[in-house]
Amino acid sequence: MELENKPGALARVSQMFARRGYNIQSLAVGPTERPDISRLTLRVDCSEHSFEQIEKQMHKLVNVLRVVELRPGESVERELALITVGAPADKRAELIALGEVFGARVADIGREALTFEIVGRPEELDAFEELVRPHGVRELARTGRIGLRRPGPRPPRPNAAVS
Amino acid sequence: MTRMLGADAILRSLEAEGVEVMFGIPGGAILPTYDAIARGTTVRHVLARHEQGAGHMAEGYARASGKVGVALATSGPGATNLVTAIADAWMDSTPIVCITGQVRSDLIGTDAFQETDATGITMPIVKHSWLVQDVRELPQALKNAFHVARTGRPGPVLVDIAKDAQEAEFDFSYPDEVDLPGWKPPTKVHERQVREAAKAIAEARQPIIYAGGGVINAEASAELLALVEAARLPAVVTLMGKGCLPDSHPLNYGAPGMHGSKYANWALNKSDLIIAAGVRFDDRVTGKVSAFAPGAKVIHFDIDAAEVGKIRTADIPVVGPLKLALSHLTRELKLLEAEKEKTVDRTAWHAQLQEWRALYPYKYRRTEGVLKPQTVIERLRDLTASRNEDVIWTTGVGQHQMWAMQYLQCEKPRTFITSGGLGTMGYGVPAAVGAKAARPDATVICVDGDGCFQMTNQELATAALERLPIVVVIINNGWLGMVRQWQELFYAERYAETHLTKQVPDYALLAEALGCAGFMVDNEDDLDATLLAALESGRTSVVDARVDPDENCYPMVPAGAASVDIIELPDEELDPERIVG
Numbered sequence: 001m002e003l004e005n006k007p008g009a010l011a012r013v014s015q016m017f018a019r020r021g022y023n024i025q026s027l028a029v030g031p032t033e034r035p036d037i038s039r040l041t042l043r044v045d046c047s048e049h050s051f052e053q054i055e056k057q058m059h060k061l062v063n064v065l066r067v068v069e070l071r072p073g074e075s076v077e078r079e080l081a082l083i084t085v086g087a088p089a090d091k092r093a094e095l096i097a098l099g100e101v102f103g104a105r106v107a108d109i110g111r112e113a114l115t116f117e118i119v120g121r122p123e124e125l126d127a128f129e130e131l132v133r134p135h136g137v138r139e140l141a142r143t144g145r146i147g148l149r150r151p152g153p154r155p156p157r158p159n160a161a162v163s
Numbered sequence: 164m165t166r167m168l169g170a171d172a173i174l175r176s177l178e179a180e181g182v183e184v185m186f187g188i189p190g191g192a193i194l195p196t197y198d199a200i201a202r203g204t205t206v207r208h209v210l211a212r213h214e215q216g217a218g219h220m221a222e223g224y225a226r227a228s229g230k231v232g233v234a235l236a237t238s239g240p241g242a243t244n245l246v247t248a249i250a251d252a253w254m255d256s257t258p259i260v261c262i263t264g265q266v267r268s269d270l271i272g273t274d275a276f277q278e279t280d281a282t283g284i285t286m287p288i289v290k291h292s293w294l295v296q297d298v299r300e301l302p303q304a305l306k307n308a309f310h311v312a313r314t315g316r317p318g319p320v321l322v323d324i325a326k327d328a329q330e331a332e333f334d335f336s337y338p339d340e341v342d343l344p345g346w347k348p349p350t351k352v353h354e355r356q357v358r359e360a361a362k363a364i365a366e367a368r369q370p371i372i373y374a375g376g377g378v379i380n381a382e383a384s385a386e387l388l389a390l391v392e393a394a395r396l397p398a399v400v401t402l403m404g405k406g407c408l409p410d411s412h413p414l415n416y417g418a419p420g421m422h423g424s425k426y427a428n429w430a431l432n433k434s435d436l437i438i439a440a441g442v443r444f445d446d447r448v449t450g451k452v453s454a455f456a457p458g459a460k461v462i463h464f465d466i467d468a469a470e471v472g473k474i475r476t477a478d479i480p481v482v483g484p485l486k487l488a489l490s491h492l493t494r495e496l497k498l499l500e501a502e503k504e505k506t507v508d509r510t511a512w513h514a515q516l517q518e519w520r521a522l523y524p525y526k527y528r529r530t531e532g533v534l535k536p537q538t539v540i541e542r543l544r545d546l547t548a549s550r551n552e553d554v555i556w557t558t559g560v561g562q563h564q565m566w567a568m569q570y571l572q573c574e575k576p577r578t579f580i581t582s583g584g585l586g587t588m589g590y591g592v593p594a595a596v597g598a599k600a601a602r603p604d605a606t607v608i609c610v611d612g613d614g615c616f617q618m619t620n621q622e623l624a625t626a627a628l629e630r631l632p633i634v635v636v637i638i639n640n641g642w643l644g645m646v647r648q649w650q651e652l653f654y655a656e657r658y659a660e661t662h663l664t665k666q667v668p669d670y671a672l673l674a675e676a677l678g679c680a681g682f683m684v685d686n687e688d689d690l691d692a693t694l695l696a697a698l699e700s701g702r703t704s705v706v707d708a709r710v711d712p713d714e715n716c717y718p719m720v721p722a723g724a725a726s727v728d729i730i731e732l733p734d735e736e737l738d739p740e741r742i743v744g
Contacts, residue, residue: 004345007294012286019287056469062291062311065345 001058002066005031005038009063013040016061022054026144037065041146070147077147079122082107083129086136087114095135102128113138164336169298170195170329173262174204176305179337182206182233184224184600186217190237191277192264195329206233209600209629212621214241216593218248219619221259223597225252226580227555227605229382231312232259232597238266239277242323246285247587249319253288254584255403256380258317260308267327268296281323292321298331303338310341315348316467317380349466352483352491360438360462360479361495364394365503367436367460369512372396373419373448376403376583377441377465379576381485384408387440390493391415394500395509397516399427401442403583406573416516420448421720422565425729426519428720432456432727433515440464441485444474445584450726464488525569526732527714534686536563536638536710540570540610542690543636546698552606554578555598559591559615561645562716563638567610589618592635596622599631606634606698613639613663613670620673626703627678634697635674635705640712641665648715653722665709674705685709 003009010029017024023045032039044054051069058067070077087095087109095114096106104118118128122145129140167175173196177185184207189197200208211217214236221232236245242263252259266275282292291311293304301324308320364370378387384407391398391414399419400408408415419427431437431448437459442448449455452474463470463477464485471480481488500506527537540563547554556571557580558564564581573579580598582590595609616637626633647661671681680700684693684707697704717732 008282008286008292011283015286053469053473060290060315060467060469062343062346 001040001042001064001068002032003029003038003040004063004065005036006063009038010040012061012063013058016057020049020054020057022049026142028144028146030146039146041070041144043145068149070149075147075149077121077145078119079125079143079145080117080119081125081129081140081142082115082117083132083140084113084115084138085132086112086138088112091135095132098131104128164334166332167335168195168199168329169301169324169331169333170199171202172298172301172333172335173305173324173329174199174206175335176302176337177206177233178204180231180305180309182231184209185233185235186211186220186224186597186600187235188212188214188217188237188241190239190241190264192238192266192326193235193241193262193329194237194264195326196235196262196264196324207600208235209596209625209631211593211625213619214244215247215589216596216619216622216625218245218259218261219251219587219590219593220597220600220622220625221261222248222252222255222257222590223557223580223594224601225257225259225597226594227577227598228601229577230258230601231309232257234259234261235263236261237264237277238281239279241277242279242281243284246288247585249285249321250288251582251585251587251590252319255582256317256376257319258312259319260305260312261319261321263321263323264329265294265323265325268325269327271296271325281321285321288319289321290318292323295322295324295328298328298333301328302335303342306338307341307343310343311346314346316377349468349483352481352488354491356479356481357488357491358495360464360481361492361499363436363460363462363479364396364438364492364496365499366507368507368509369434370396370436370438370509371430371434372398372438372440373401373431373442374398374404374407374440375401375442378404378407378485379441381441381466382576383441383485383489384576386486386489386493388412390489390496393493394496395513396438397430397513399423399430401445401448401583402568402581404441405568405571405579406576407441409574410572411574416520418568419726421450421726422569422716422718423448423729424520424525424569425523425718425731426516428726428729429519430516431459432725434459437461438464439477440489443470448726449474450720450724450728454725454727523718523731527717528732530711532686533711534684534690534709536640536708536714537566537570538687539636539638539690539708539710540566542694543608543610544571546691546694547606547608548572550698552698553604555580555595555602555605555607557581557591557595557598557607557609559609559611560586560588561612561615561643562640562648562714563610563612563615563644565645565716566638571610588612588615591615592619592626592633593622595633595635596626596629596631599626599633600629603631609633609635611635611637612644613637613641613665614643616670617663617668620677623674623677623679623703623705632701632703634703636694636697637670637705637707639665639670639707639709640714641709642712645716651715665712670705670707674703679703679705681705681707683707683709
């Protein structure tokens with residue numbers, strides 16, 4: 001959704017979700033092409049409350065300017081993750097090769113562990129996480145997905161490994 | 164453009180909005196504004212005795228007049244004392260603007276003296292709020308605040324103004340336009356939806372209108388009456404909607420819900436088409452939602468899209484202002500009727516509703532020598548009617564409120580003012596004071612409970628000193644009656660903490676101490692005379708009406724039950740001669 005970039009605007013949205021019992025799975029917020037408007041991208045669990053109902057409640061907030069549903073296939077979604085994985089010397093090469101397949105960069109490296117940085121579709125991040133898990137995930141941070149509607153009627157670009 | 168202090172700008176802004184009365188209590192953080200009041204304003208200030216009282220007064224004022232109510236308080240405890248009234252206005256969609264002082268901007272967030280995060284605390288219970296720290300933002304904030312409070316579905320807003328903003332000097336001019344790019348409440352209705360609704364109504368064999376508070380908020384009572392009469396549609400009217408259709412109208416089947424009548428609940432549950440207007444399928448009306456009106460399609464008219472389909476799927480949603488929607492609907496129905504050769508025969512449905520109404524009236528058992536609460540309310544109703552009094556009723560919350568709903572007759576909107584959604588005990592007296600400020604020409608009568616009265620009675624001093632005379636009739640049974648009823652019926656008569664006693668306090672004496680006239684009555688013979696004395700005293704009067712403590716409120720839909728399974732007054736020892744409807 002597009003929000004007025006005013007103090008308290010984000011608090012009001014998350015407050016409303018909490019009050020109504022809508023489950024937020026991820027949330028990312030930041031500036032847009034206009035300085036007075038922020039973009040908030042939410043992943044919402046619609047099993048209990050319909051998307052329609054949630055959307056209608058969002059529209060009642062004064063700071064909310066626009067709400068758009070990002071449907072799979074109709075939108076471009078990306079997410080960034082930092083994953084610190086246990087990496088003893090004998091496993092290091094294997095891990096780095098695995099990272100290359102997914103386009104994950106090594107952001108930092110230590111004696112016993114290394115930190116991957118990966119950007120891509122949320123599903124790719126999920127897959128990468130699965131694959132490195134046997135190596136021992138020390139810490140994981142994900143930004144939550146952001147997305148925009150696809151700009152045109154062309155079929156979507158096949159997702160390259162490089163962001 | 165005029166150079167002035169922020170505090171003066173607040174008052175000039177209120178004046179520009181057409182505010183005539185405001186209710187409040189001064190304090191440190193709002194002192195500059197009160198100084199501006201002292202230096203002169205056309206807005207009348209009513210000094211309350213508790214900020215909760217001021218808030219409920221603003222609500223009563225708004226409900227009685229249709230205008231936005233205004234409450235003023237200081238920071239810290241002043242603001243927190245307003246919270247209950249704000250939550251109440253939120254639940255019942257009452258337009259009020261609450262202006263609170265806040266500590267100086269450089270002190271915000273430091274736990275300063277009397278500092279609270281008023282906007283944070285009230286966030287879930289306001290339509291929107293503003294924290295003004297820069298005086299130049301003040302006029303636009305107030306302009307926006309009034310607009311948000313009164314447009315779309317009405318409700319409360321909060322404007323929290325830092326003390327230094329009140330004390331700062333700037334060039335003031337009141338904006339002509341609001342600045343709310345994200346605020347677009349509907350101003351039209353979809354003609355196609357209205358036509359769909361009209362077609363469905365024309366074909367329905369057992370239609371019922373379900374009308375509520377939204378009709379009054381929308382000022383659509385005339386349109387509702389026109390619809391009812393043009394299409395000969397029966398209607399049930401909720402607690403919050405009482406008066407939106409005259410209670411005396413033969414097609415008005417009264418209140419449904421937990422303590423509504425059996426016939427109104429059956430009218431809803433047995434219908435094949437519910438025409439919902441300005442209502443929200445509240446649990447007090449529906450009972451068990453999955454069992455509510457299983458055979459009915461639903462047309463839902465409301466200005467708030469989020470309400471449509473929230474509890475019950477709307478087969479035909481019509482979002483938009485009710486005034487427009489209902490008048491368009493009537494027009495479409497007339498067109499359809501002109502086109503059709505044969506209209507659906509509803510004689511059987513009407514006959515059925517009338518039969519149910521005759522079979523299941525409100526009733527209670529009269530007992531020799533015991534004053535019944537329902538009798539007090541009936542006598543109030545009949546005395547004021549015989550005197551052609553223009554009455555505005557307010558109530559507290561509890562058994563007395565339900566009896567007031569059942570037995571009072573309201574013919575016009577904005578004459579029955581009660582706390583429905585939040586169910587705030589103590590609402591009655593301050594709301595009555597606010598209503599009197601809005602309608603000094605009317606007779607304002609608060610039907611209160613003894614439990615409720617003890618919560619906000621100090622506002623009687625406000626009524627006395629501000630010359631806003633009201634009449635308060637306390638249905639005094641010495642208990643927290645509704646809670647006691649539940650303990651009796653569902654907690655095996657384990658009466659935990661519900662006994663108040665009838666004599667402490669001595670209500671008539673308390674009234675005198677607060678500058679009012681006090682009366683007591685505990686029998687039917689003296690009832691009329693006592694009520695008349697109170698009505699004719701010309702001052703704020705309190706009648707301590709001591710009634711049967713064992714009386715329970717029937718009919719009743721037990722919690723969790725389907726509203727169609729409403730329970731009537733148990734039949735044992737039913738003497739037909741002694742039952743009065």
